[in-house]
Amino acid sequence: MLGKLARKVFGTPNDRKVKATRPTVAKINALEPDFEKLDDAGLIAKTAELKERHEKGESLDDLLPEAFANCREAAKRALGLRAFDVQLMGGIFLHQGNISEMKTGEGKTLVATFPAYLNALTGRGVHIVTVNDYLARRDSEWMGKVYAALGMTCGVVYPRQPDDEKQAAYASDITYATNNELGFDYLRDNMKSELNQIYQRDHYFAIVDEVDSILIDEARTPLIISGPSQDRSELYVSVDKLIPELDDTHYEIDEKTRNVTFTDEGNEYLEQQLRARDLLPEGQTLYDPESTTVVHHVNQGLRAHKLFQRDKDYIVRDGEVILIDEFTGRMMPGRRLSDGLHQAIEAKEGCNIQPENVTLASVTFQNYFRLYDKLSGMTGTATTEAEEFGQIYGLGVVEVPTNKPIARIDEDDQVFRTGREKFTAIVEEIRKAHEKGQPVLVGTTSIEKSEMLSTLLTEAKLPHNVLNARQHEKEAQIVADAGKLGAVTIATNMAGRGTDIKLGGNLDFQIMEAIAAAPDRDPEEIRAEIEAQHADDEKAVIDAGGLYVLATERHESRRIDNQLRGRSGRQGDPGRSSFFLSLEDDLMRIFGSDRLDNVLGKLGMKEGEAIVHPWVNKSLERAQAKVEGRNFDIRKQLLKFDDVMNDQRKVIFAQRREIMEAEDLSEIVTDMRHEVVDELVDTYAPPKAYADQWEVQGLYAACLEKLGIDVPVIGWAEEDGVDQEVIRERLAEASDKMMAEKAEAFGPETMRQIEKQILLQTIDSKWREHLLTLEHLRSVVGFRGYAQRDPLNEYKSEAFQLFENMLESLRETVTQQLSQVRPMTEDEQRKMMEQLMAQQAEMQRAAQSAEPTGPADPDGGQSGAGAPAEPLIAGFDETDPSTWGDPGRNDPCPCGSGLKFKHCHGRLV
Known part of the structure; x- marks a missing residue:
């Protein structure tokens, strides 16, 4: 009560943030007449002036009113769109490094141009991040007209883009790209061997569209560039034949955590069956270290069969298993589940089994986007995840007011006892809306359910469109038609579709269709006809109540429900939303619907009746909040582990960059060589040991192997007054002399090139091995908890030790390889270069061909594998x-x- 009273008097924190922007918006509006007087060249000249003023010390905040006024005028001329005050507010919050929560239809695409233009004045480049390639291309072409009118360059990055085109896109003032392509290009850049091959010049400012989808939903999944490893397809097929023979007593499924494990009875049965199939040697148990590979395959086979459903998690097309993005319902060709899980699904479906991959480089979206000096985002639904945005990314969430008040009516959920009753009621509800001409958008959570509902509507003779991963290609057209009079559209997960549903249908689409259908007629005449018809249709749809969003299930995230609901009621349009649920729905079933079922049974609910009450809504939202909280904890824990690797990744990538930028690496390799000398002396002639206790034979052999020098160490040890320091100095001097002779024989320039290539290739090779070791450590460190030791602390300390070992091994390998280099004949030289370059070329090919497009298994990774x-x-x-x-x-x-x-x-x- 007191809180409500205080909010009425002082306003909410959000209200105060919005109020603080009003004086700035007023300044921008006051400048509008001045900018209207400028000609087109004047707008470009203004950009040059603002850049110059910034270089001379004026801050971006000082330039903001003029920059926004200039950008607004350019958009007005280039697109015929004049930004509303609330859009300017959204742009101000983005510039400040916040998330602007703006409802569907409020024009977020245009909003991004204001902070992008302002921050591009620095000359450092701005990245605008979208959820798919279609939106990246569409937005760059559409908004590129605005930037061109301002004298700014705009580029777009997409998969399999030619190198020169991609480098030009990243060199632009504003670059549009998907989160996947940005992350993979970052990894590719850190696998390159020369500076002129690098794509990304800076990580200065990023504006993330659909920020909740990218920074929350996809954050659990690492981006991985991988290369092929050994073929184990026979083992997958053998294990797959075994899984269907298991019964319910052999395993336990935990739907809340999406996990499945074998019971003790299951383990015993497995041992018998694996031995019978010669997959487990006699006398060896599943608990022996030698059984790790078989156990891993069996576990992945079980997951493939019990946790992954065809037409929900993936579809099979042309003999290939293609994953489906659980948040957007889109197909993700080129994306594969990691750790052998994708191969297990291929075996289950009888598809051709692709070889497993080994990790060449990886990064999470969380750590990639934290590279930026400034980060901001836009979405229609961020408030429910405000805590996570604040804790992980340091981003505040600001609700920007709508341009017109929301007129949508959000009805209480209707809960039925069975799924059959629910779908019967849904079909009847759709019939009523269709008969009065009200367009209906029906939201489902899987392809299977959307196709089942489609069958019911076909039986009821109700015309409709279906939008899911199978109709991916027709997406824009289906969404554009969804607001037509009497239209019925079934959509699987409407999050981030990027196309507005306009009442009466999308006018531009209708005009383009009509002109294409009648090429002989006058386009202007067709346009006038369509516009008149559209105005009548729009009025009829408004009279029928606007777009009706009818959801068939609640998602485990409130945001996804809110995104679906937000499709209706854009820009003050009338609309309606309702959720039809049953006690058999996944969320209801998992979160204790048994009690509610008993209560409803005692109340004597009749067949087809629904319970409707605000309490039911609140209870469901609490269940959803629990799931969201658990997912946040999972992401936080994953991030803590990835942060350990990220610190090491930054060191390695910075070291590579330093090596590529350096003209002369002789000092670095000399230091490495001297450190190897120190280690050899400390190992074979330890401090405080007498000369007769030294292992001089071992030191002599080690000098030959690791330093490539044949020196009389044995004779030195017998000299009077020779201690460790003398040995150290003589070895360093001998190795320096030998390398100086090599440099003279090769020529200084060639020697510098050899040093650079050997350094880069050794770093890449060692880093790959280190990543694999860390993966294995990560998979087993959780068991330390049983010994009352914190797995995270154990992981940190062991990962640090492994990193130290890797650096030590790096020094030795580089020194050893350089000591073995010698001038060769042409034939020998070519063969050696082939060996040196083979590894690098393989990594480059893997990096070039990686083509991922969306999130995959939360416990695995998403990767693009290299092809020969x-x-x-x-x-x-x-x-x-x-x-x-x-x-x-x-x-x-x-x-x-x-x-x-x-x-x-x-x-x-």
């Missing part, structure tokens, strides 16, 4: 230069790696 390159020349033979043709230094390498010839087979040692 096709040679550009028929009969190309790596070992025979005569088959290479005669490529120029800057032409593509004939091996098909995608690299320039001078960076691949034409590289000079």
Whole structure:
């Protein structure tokens, strides 16, 4: 009561933030007449003036009113859109590094242009992040007109883009891209060997559209660039035949945590069956270390069968298992579940089993987006996750008022006892709305349920459209038609579709269709006809009550429900939303609907009757909040573990960058060599040990192997007054002399190039091995909890020790490889370069061909696997230069790696 009274007197914190922007908005509005007087060249000249003023010390905050006024005028001329005051407010909050929560239809795409333009004045580049490639291309083309009118460049990044085009896109003032492509390009950049191949120049400012989908829903899943490993398809098939023979006593499913585990009885049965199939040797149990691989495959097989459903989690198309994004309902071609789970599903479905992959590089969205100096976001639904945005990303959430008051009526949920009763009621409700011409958008949670409902509507002779992963290609058209008079549209997960549902249908789409259907008629005449018809249709739809959103189930996240609801009532349109539920729905079933079922039974509810009460809504929202809280805890825990790897990743990537930028690495490799000398002396002639206790034979052998020098260590040890320091100095001097002779023989420039390549390739190789070790450590460290030790602390300390070991091993390998380099004949030189470059080229190909498009398994990863390159020349033979043709230094390498010839087979040692 007191809280309500205080809010009435002082306003909410959100109200105060909104109020604080009003003076700035008033300044922008006051400048409008001045900017209207400028000609087109004047707008571009204003951009140049603002850039110059910023360079001379004026802050972006000082320039904001003029920059926003200039941008508004450019949008008005280029697009015919004049931004509302609330859109300017949204832009101000984005510039401040907040999340602007703006309802559907409030024009978020235009809002992003204001802070993007203002921050691009710094010359550092702004990234606008979208959820799919279609939106990235559409928005860059659409808003690119505004930036062009302001004298700014705009680019778009998309999968499999030619290198020069991608580099130009990143060099633009404003770059549109998906979160996946940005993350993968970051990883690709840190696998490159030369600075001029790098795409991303800076991580200055990012505006994330559908920020909740990208930073929350997809944050659990790491981005992985991987390469193929050994083929184990036979083992997957053998294990898959075993899983259907299990019964309910052999395993337990926990739907709340989406996990499945074998019982003790199941383990015993498994051991018998695996031995019978020769998959487990006699005398070996599932608990032996040697059984790890088989146990892993059996566990993944069980998950594939019991947790992943066809047409809900994935579809099978042309013999390929294609994942479905649980949040948007879109297909994700090219995305694979990691850790052998995708192969287990392929075995289950009888598809061709692709080989498993090994990780070459990985990063989570959480850690990628925290690289930016400033981050902001837009969405229609962020308030429910405000705590997570604040804790993980330091982002505040501000609700921006709507341009017109919301006129949508949100009805209480209707809860039926069975799914059959619920769907019968839904069909009847759709019939009533359809008969009076009210368009209906029906929300479902899976392809299976949308197709089942479609069958019921077909039986009831109700015309309708279905939008799910199978109709992915027709998405824009189906959404555009969803507001037509009497339209019925079934949609699987409407989150982030990026197209507004306009009452009466989308006018632009209708005009384009009509002109295409009658190419002989005058386009202007057609336009006038369609506009007149559309005005009548729009009025009829408004009279019928606007768009009716009818949801068939509650999602475990309130945000997804709110996104569906928000499709209705855009820009003050009338509308209505209602949720039809049953006690058999997943959320109701998991969160204790038995009690409610008993109560309803005692109340004597009749067949087809529903319980409708605000208490039911509140109870469901509490259940959803519990699930959201649990998912937040999972993401927080995952982030704590990934932060450990992220600290190491930053060190390695910074080291690579430093090496690529350096002209002369001789100092670094000399330091490494001297450290190896120190380690050898400390190992074989330890401090405080007498000369007769030294292992001089071991030191002599180690010097030959690791330093490539043949020195009389044994004779030195017998000299009077020779201690460890003398040995250390003599070894350092001998190794320095040998490397100086090598440098002279090769020539300084060639030697610098050899040092750079060996350093980069050794770092990449060691980092890959380290990632694999950390993956294995992560998978078993949880068991330390049984010994009352904190798994996270154990992981931190062991990961640090492993990193130290990796750096030590790196020094040794680089020193050893450099000591073995010698001037060679042409034939020897070519063979050596092939060996040196093979690894790098394989990584480059894996990086180039990675093509992911959305989130995958929360416990696994999302990855794009490298495919072998096709040679550009028929009969190309790596070992025979005569088959290479005669490529120029800057032409593509004939091996098909995608690299320039001078960076691949034409590289000079």
